[in-house]
Amino acid sequence: xxxxxxxxxxxxxxxxxxxxxxxxxxxxxxxxxxxxxxxxxxxxxxxxxxxxxxxxxxxxxxxxxxxxxxxxxxxxxxxxxxxxxxxxxxxxxxxxxxxxxxxxxxxxxxxxxxxxxxxxxxxxxxxxxxxxxxxxxxxxxxxxxxxxxxxxxxxxxxxxxxxxxxxxxxxxxxxxxxxxxxxxxxxxxxxxxxxxxxxxxxxxxxxxxxxxxxxxxxxxxxxxxxxxxxxxxxxxxxxxxxxxxxxxxxxxxxxxxxxxxxxxxxxxxxxxxxxxxxxxxxxxxxxxxxxxxxxxxxxxxxxxxxxxxxxx
Amino acid sequence: xxxxxxxxxxxxxxxxxxxxxxxxxxxxxxxxxxxxxxxxxxxxxxxxxxxxxxxxxxxxxxxxxxxxxxxxxxxxxxxxxxxxxxxxxxxxxxxxxxxxxxxxxxxxxxxxxxxxxxxxxxxxxxxxxxxxxxxxxxxxxxxxxxxxxxxxxxxxxxxxxxxxxxxxxxxxxxxxxxxxxxxxxxxxxxxxxxxxxxxxxxxxxxxxxxxxxxxxxxxxxxxxxxxxxxxxxxxxxxxxxxxxxxxxxxxxxxxxxxxxxxxxxxxxxxxxxxxxxxxxxxxxxxxxxxxxxxxxxxxxxxxxxxxxxxxx
Numbered sequence: 001x002x003x004x005x006x007x008x009x010x011x012x013x014x015x016x017x018x019x020x021x022x023x024x025x026x027x028x029x030x031x032x033x034x035x036x037x038x039x040x041x042x043x044x045x046x047x048x049x050x051x052x053x054x055x056x057x058x059x060x061x062x063x064x065x066x067x068x069x070x071x072x073x074x075x076x077x078x079x080x081x082x083x084x085x086x087x088x089x090x091x092x093x094x095x096x097x098x099x100x101x102x103x104x105x106x107x108x109x110x111x112x113x114x115x116x117x118x119x120x121x122x123x124x125x126x127x128x129x130x131x132x133x134x135x136x137x138x139x140x141x142x143x144x145x146x147x148x149x150x151x152x153x154x155x156x157x158x159x160x161x162x163x164x165x166x167x168x169x170x171x172x173x174x175x176x177x178x179x180x181x182x183x184x185x186x187x188x189x190x191x192x193x194x195x196x197x198x199x200x201x202x203x204x205x206x207x208x209x210x211x212x213x214x215x216x217x218x219x220x221x222x223x224x225x226x227x228x229x230x231x232x233x234x235x236x237x238x239x240x241x242x243x244x245x246x247x248x249x250x251x252x253x254x255x256x257x258x259x260x261x262x263x264x265x266x267x268x269x270x271x272x273x274x275x276x277x278x279x280x281x282x283x284x285x286x287x288x289x290x291x292x293x294x295x296x297x298x299x300x301x302x303x304x305x306x307x308x309x310x311x312x
Numbered sequence: 313x314x315x316x317x318x319x320x321x322x323x324x325x326x327x328x329x330x331x332x333x334x335x336x337x338x339x340x341x342x343x344x345x346x347x348x349x350x351x352x353x354x355x356x357x358x359x360x361x362x363x364x365x366x367x368x369x370x371x372x373x374x375x376x377x378x379x380x381x382x383x384x385x386x387x388x389x390x391x392x393x394x395x396x397x398x399x400x401x402x403x404x405x406x407x408x409x410x411x412x413x414x415x416x417x418x419x420x421x422x423x424x425x426x427x428x429x430x431x432x433x434x435x436x437x438x439x440x441x442x443x444x445x446x447x448x449x450x451x452x453x454x455x456x457x458x459x460x461x462x463x464x465x466x467x468x469x470x471x472x473x474x475x476x477x478x479x480x481x482x483x484x485x486x487x488x489x490x491x492x493x494x495x496x497x498x499x500x501x502x503x504x505x506x507x508x509x510x511x512x513x514x515x516x517x518x519x520x521x522x523x524x525x526x527x528x529x530x531x532x533x534x535x536x537x538x539x540x541x542x543x544x545x546x547x548x549x550x551x552x553x554x555x556x557x558x559x560x561x562x563x564x565x566x567x568x569x570x571x572x573x574x575x576x577x578x579x580x581x582x583x584x585x586x587x588x589x590x591x592x593x594x595x596x597x598x599x600x601x602x603x604x605x606x607x608x609x610x611x612x613x614x615x616x617x618x619x620x621x622x623x624x
Binding site for chain 2: 153154155156157158159186187188190191192193216217218219220222223225226227257260263264267268269270297298299302305306307
């Protein structure tokens with residue numbers, strides 16, 4: 001549908017809005033609107049999109065059309081179509097739909113893990129192992145990412161030991177995941193902690209260290225992304241309009257806003273491969289598909305600086 | 313009025329709300345409310361407050377009670393009472409009122425400088441020289457700061473040459489200012505630029521390098537403060553509730569929110585000397601004195617993380 005000619009970039013912006021964002025709002029975006037939104041994201045240069053979550057529709061009716069949305073996204077060549085899967089059943093369905101990448105939520109907080117997937121962190125490592133095996137059998141080219149949730153603290157448990165986080169990330173790689181990323185599910189992270197944990201993660205699992213998934217709950221989202229960038233992180237999850245949260249983590253709100261994150265990097269001369277004006281335009285199908293839902297982003301509201309030119 | 317026993321700190325948070333914030337809103341806060349707000353800020357541990365601007369009341373009626381507000385603030389011992397002065401007349405009045413520190417807006421953009429103070433940057437350097445002389449005669453203990461406005465770009469002029477910024481900062485020191493700080497008046501700054509400019513500033517004027525004054529117009533306020541901290545900046549201007557802007561710079565909005573800035577530093581283990589809960593409480597007199605005015609801050613809205621304890 002689109003060309004393979006994506007511009008080269010220094011960082012990968014992994015858009016999680018269609019999954020993380022849409023599962024956090026009460027309304028269900030119609031399938032056609034989801035598809036239009038994904039098309040607009042691809043037109044803006046987004047190369048990796050978490051398009052859906054393969055969970056029982058009884059739990060998250062917003063994701064009932066996951067397979068259909070994946071099939072639509074696959075019509076775009078050159079992008080990585082990713083889906084969240086909490087268990088084997090979900091992984092089977094996602095692989096059957098043809099995704100390029102699976103992401104699994106593996107929480108470092110036992111309380112959050114039980115609330116989110118009804119399994120302990122150790123049981124989730126075994127789930128990673130089973131899904132990696134399934135992937136090897138059914139679709140060996142598909143990538144498997146473990147997103148270590150509540151890596152910087154948990155609204156249920158409070159502090160989460162850094163040793164637990166790093167150990168869990170390493171266990172997921174040992175179990176067959178290709179990458180372990182760190183998620184600030186509830187917006188507790190601070191830049192010093194982000195630097196410390198990503199440094200330890202890289203020391204422990206090297207190139208298997210994955211994305212920084214930051215929330216803006218306390219306004220520190222971009223500062224935390226900057227801290228992760230300083231430590232060598234090159235993949236950043238974010239959500240157009242800052243949509244998102246976690247339905248099973250009380251107080252979790254607002255992913256990092258893609259528009260502001262891309263502006264920060266582009267202004268720094270760090271190439272994202274995304275076109276800011278087209279990214280702002282991709283807010284229209286989001287707003288149209290979720291009438292009345294608040295959409296955030298300070299750069300789209302303020303506009304680009306006078307004379308601002310993106311590096312290419 | 314309060315004790316001298318302020319806790320030790322790693323950074324100085326310079327609260328600019330009563331000046332920068334109040335001059336940017338249409339309503340005029342009653343003097344008694346300003347005083348209550350200042351009292352609450354001091355109770356939270358704020359040690360430096362820009363309490364007023366000494367300008368003709370015909371231009372900024374919100375600041376007509378500047379001398380009275382200064383006199384009230386001076387009843388607190390142990391804090392630095394600062395006022396903005398655009399010219400000699402203002403400096404005379406501020407010195408007569410008894411301020412501890414004067415701050416002058418010296419814009420690196422000629423267009424903004426003319427709009428703001430009807431003088432070119434070079435003419436403002438001469439004004440700095442005259443005010444420094446006045447200070448030497450009348451109150452030699454008083455500090456004089458030059459805040460280099462539009463140091464990171466200008467809504468009128470667009471790009472501002474970094475050489476111009478650094479040269480202007482150095483000229484102000486040569487003219488008798490004690491410190492030159494850098495202000496992102498219109499929210500154009502990015503972390504790479506902040507690092508580059510503060511590094512150059514420090515190389516050029518050493519310990520005379522002053523505060524980072526960041527705006528959150530495009531959401532990068534805290535990331536820019538983090539970048540400045542990394543370069544050794546230890547004084548940060550911010551505004552309770554994010555109030556502020558510049559009436560003579562179109563599109564300028566929102567100072568960095570003091571509450572979020574303090575949370576970021578305290579979470580990192582960087583001591584601000586401020587008590588977060590008391591800082592949140594200092595929003596009440598602000599809101600009471602400016603009914604209907606929007607007040608920002610994500611940390612006060614989200615609350616502190618579970619189990620969060622400030623380092624002391």
